Amino acid sequence: MNKKFISIILVVTFFNLTSCSSSQVVTAEDFRPISQDDISEGILVITKDTKKYSFARTDYWIENDTLYGKGKKFVGKEEAPFEGSIFLGDVAFIEYEESDWYQTTCITTSIVIVGILGLILIVGAATGGFGWKK
Secondary structure: OOHHHHHHHHHHHHHHOOOOEEEEEOOOOHHOOOOOHHHHEEEEEEEEOOEEEEEEEEEEEOOOOEEEEEEEEEOOOOOEEEEEEHHHHHHHEEEEEEEOOOHHHHHHHHHHHHHHHHHHHHOOOHHHHHHHHO
């Protein structure tokens, strides 16, 4: 019984750690009102001249019409350190991962409830409960 309990806890923990997340691609104007707390990882900024920059979740900020930060700049297939600013008017779009903790909690709770109900039915069937015959 102890191993089953630990297995259930591990499955629930796995779902909470991986969480339900989705990749979002938005324009610079649509990105401005998004809080850094809603972003699970970092951001990928792609400019109109196809330059790519990546920033960790806490390594950038926006002031007025400019994104400032410390991250990486991708040149072809190589990457180089980047620290500076990018004018938001030059940004084609921004890609980021967004976590949905509500959806993750609902899925995890549903899995636990279905597991408990399944266990009750199995135990009931094995012991002859619910008026079932062995």
